[in-house]
Amino acid sequence: MKPTAKEYDKLNQQASKNTKSYITIPKAFVIGGLICMLGQAFIDLYQHFGVEKSVASTLCSVTLVFLASLLTGLNVYNKIAKHGGAGTLVPITGFSNAVTCSAMEFKSEGLILGLGAKIFTIAGPVIVYGLAASALYGLILCIIRLF
Amino acid sequence: MAIHMSHKLSRSTIRLTNSPAIVASAAVGGKKEGEGPLASCFDILCDDTTFGEKTWEKTESRMQKDAVNKALEKAHLSTADIDFLFAGDLLNQCISSTYGLRDLEIPFLGVFGACSTMAESLALASLFVDNGIAVHAAAVTSSHFCSAERQFRLPLAYGGQRPPTSQWTATASGAAIIANDANGPFVKEICIGKITDMGITDANNMGAAMAPAAAQTLQTFFQDTGTSPADYDLILTGDLGQVGSSLLKELLNRENISILDNHNDCGLMIYDLERQDVHAGGSGCGCSASVLCGHILNEIRQKHLNEVLFIATGALMSPTSVQQGESIPGIAHLVHLSSVKWA
Known part of the structure; x- marks a missing residue:
C-alpha cells in the first residue's frame, strides 16, 4: 500500500539519522569556550600594555574579527566550524566568517553586483533585526524613563 | 536504418525494438571522486577542483565538453557525426550545458530533470536512434560541488555544519554516444x-x-x-x-x-x-x-x-x-x- 504523506514522514524519520548531540554539544562547548578564552587573553594582553579596559575590549573584537576573516580566506575557519558548530557560529568570529565567505564567493560576479551586493547575504538579517531590536528596546527604555 | 519503430507498452514504458547501443561513454571527475572507490573508472580526473578555469560555472562547462570529446574520441567519431545532442545540468538555465557545448555545433536539445538528467537524456537519445531520426545521438550531463553549493546552499567557506541526511554533490560529468551497433550495451x-x-x-x-x-x-x-x-x-x-x-x-x-x-x-x-x-x-x-x-x-x-x-x-x-x-x-x-x- 502506498503510504500517506504522514506515514511517509514517519518512515523518513526512522530512516534519517539524527545528529549525535552527545558528541556535537560538548565539541561546540569546548571550541566556543576556547574562542572566548582567546578573546579574554587578548583583553588581558592589551591591558598589560596599558590600554584602558573598554578600549581593550574593542581591540579584542577587532582582533577576533580579523583572525576569523583571515582564517576564512585561508579555508581554515570552515574546517574548524565543521566541528565547532554553534561554538564557532555564536561568537563574533562567526559573523566575520559569514561576511568574508560571501565576499569571496560572489567576487566572480563583479565587485559591485557580486561582492558588494551579496557580501551581507548571510550576515544581513543579523544586522537588520539587530538594529530593529535595538531601536525597539531604546524606545521601550525611553517610555519607562518617562515615569 | 530502423525497420521497426519503438513499441509503446503502456503510458510510461516504451520498448526500443531495435536495441540501440551505447557505442562509447566517458566519465570526468574531480579531486574527491579521484580519491573514491571508483577512481580507476574515470577517463579524465583532475586534482584541481577548478580544472584551471576562473569560475566554478566555467569548470563545470569544461567538464561536459571534455566528457563529450572523450566519448567521441573513444567512438572514433567527430562532432559532425552526431545528429542530436541531449544535455542538461543543475545550474539556472542549464548554463553548464549551453556554455560547455556551444562550440561543438551539434543540433542541441537542452533537458532538465535535476539529478535524473542522465536517464532522461539517455532515454531521449536512444528513442531518436531507435526510430531512425538520428544515426548517432549523444547524452551528457554534469554537476559540480562548488557551483551547486553556491546556487542551492551557502558560500563554500561558510562555517556551517551539514546534517547527517545531507548528500555531497559530485564534481563529475558523464557522456554517452548512442547508435545502432552490433556491440552493446x-x-x-x-x-x-x-x-x-x-x-x-x-x-x-x-x-x-x-x-x-x-x-x-x-x-x-x-x-x-x-x-x-x-x-x-x-x-x-x-x-x-x-x-x-x-x-x-x-x-x-x-x-x-x-x-x-x-x-x-x-x-x-x-x-x-x-x-x-x-x-x-x-x-x-x-x-x-x-x-x-x-x-x-x-x-x-x-x-x-x-x-x-x-x-x-x-x-x-x-x-x-x-x-x-x-x-x-x-x-x-x-x-x-x-x-x-x-x-
Whole structure:
C-alpha cells in the first residue's frame, strides 16, 4: 500500500539519522569556550600594555574579527566550524566568517553586483533585526524613563 | 536504418525494438571522486577542483565538453557525426550545458530533470536512434560541488555544519554516444517517471524526497513488462544515498517487491561514505552519469552484468521554492540496459 504523506514522514524519520548531540554539544562547548578564552587573553594582553579596559575590549573584537576573516580566506575557519558548530557560529568570529565567505564567493560576479551586493547575504538579517531590536528596546527604555 | 519503430507498452514504458547501443561513454571527475572507490573508472580526473578555469560555472562547462570529446574520441567519431545532442545540468538555465557545448555545433536539445538528467537524456537519445531520426545521438550531463553549493546552499567557506541526511554533490560529468551497433550495451526499454511528491520539505534530505518517485517508476516498469527484480543483475538508482535507498526498499516492500539482493545506488558507490565524510552519500547529475558512463557500462560490455535497470532520480526544486516552504517534488526515469539485443 502506498503510504500517506504522514506515514511517509514517519518512515523518513526512522530512516534519517539524527545528529549525535552527545558528541556535537560538548565539541561546540569546548571550541566556543576556547574562542572566548582567546578573546579574554587578548583583553588581558592589551591591558598589560596599558590600554584602558573598554578600549581593550574593542581591540579584542577587532582582533577576533580579523583572525576569523583571515582564517576564512585561508579555508581554515570552515574546517574548524565543521566541528565547532554553534561554538564557532555564536561568537563574533562567526559573523566575520559569514561576511568574508560571501565576499569571496560572489567576487566572480563583479565587485559591485557580486561582492558588494551579496557580501551581507548571510550576515544581513543579523544586522537588520539587530538594529530593529535595538531601536525597539531604546524606545521601550525611553517610555519607562518617562515615569 | 530502423525497420521497426519503438513499441509503446503502456503510458510510461516504451520498448526500443531495435536495441540501440551505447557505442562509447566517458566519465570526468574531480579531486574527491579521484580519491573514491571508483577512481580507476574515470577517463579524465583532475586534482584541481577548478580544472584551471576562473569560475566554478566555467569548470563545470569544461567538464561536459571534455566528457563529450572523450566519448567521441573513444567512438572514433567527430562532432559532425552526431545528429542530436541531449544535455542538461543543475545550474539556472542549464548554463553548464549551453556554455560547455556551444562550440561543438551539434543540433542541441537542452533537458532538465535535476539529478535524473542522465536517464532522461539517455532515454531521449536512444528513442531518436531507435526510430531512425538520428544515426548517432549523444547524452551528457554534469554537476559540480562548488557551483551547486553556491546556487542551492551557502558560500563554500561558510562555517556551517551539514546534517547527517545531507548528500555531497559530485564534481563529475558523464557522456554517452548512442547508435545502432552490433556491440552493446543495448538500451532495451525506457520508463518515463511521473512527478511524485510525498511532502518532504527538507532540502538537506533529497534522498527522502526522491525515493517515492523511484519506487513508483520501478513498480510501473515491473507491471508493464511483467518482470520482477529477480530478472535483473543490478537495479541501480541514481543518487538516493543512504536515507533514500532504505526508504525505497521499504516502499517497494509494502508492494511486495523486494530489491534487497540486487539494489545499489550511484551515490553510495562513488564515495567511501565514512572515509570521505560525505554523510548520506553522493548526489548531483554527474554522480549517476559518471558511475553509469565510467563504471556500469564497462561492466555490461565485459558481461560482468547482463541486465541492468538504471533509474536516475531528481529533486525538482529551486532555492526559491524551498524558501517559500514548498515541498520537494521528485522524479525518476528508468533505462533498461542489457548486454544482449532483443531477439
